[in-house]
Amino acid sequence: MAVTVTLPFAVTLLARAVVTLGSGASVTKVGDAAAILAVTGGVVTLWTRAWWRRHGHQIHRLLARPHSRGEGR
Numbered sequence: 414m415a416v417t418v419t420l421p422f423a424v425t426l427l428a429r430a431v432v433t434l435g436s437g438a439s440v441t442k443v444g445d446a447a448a449i450l451a452v453t454g455g456v457v458t459l460w461t462r463a464w465w466r467r468h469g470h471q472i473h474r475l476l477a478r479p480h481s482r483g484e485g486r
Contacts, residue, residue, distance in 0.1 A: 423453055423456075423457055426449060426453055427449070427450065427453055427454065427457075429446075429449075430445075430446040430447075430449040430450045430453075431446075431450070433445075433446035434446045434447065434450075
């Protein structure tokens with residue numbers, strides 16, 4: 414669910430906030446964009462950290478596994 418719904422939404426929201434910050438918009442729009450970056454960026458960072466703490470060992474194990482592509486035949 415997070416990859417198919419939340420991630421595209423968060424990326425779009427963050428991209429629009431970055432564009433707003435770089436466009437020389439009004440003070441209120443810049444403040445809104447900064448708040449979006451802080452809150453959304455924080456949530457994504459916390460979620461990523463929690464996911465990595467729960468699943469990171471599986472990724473390490475997968476990367477450490479020797480890949481056999483017909484070697485030893």
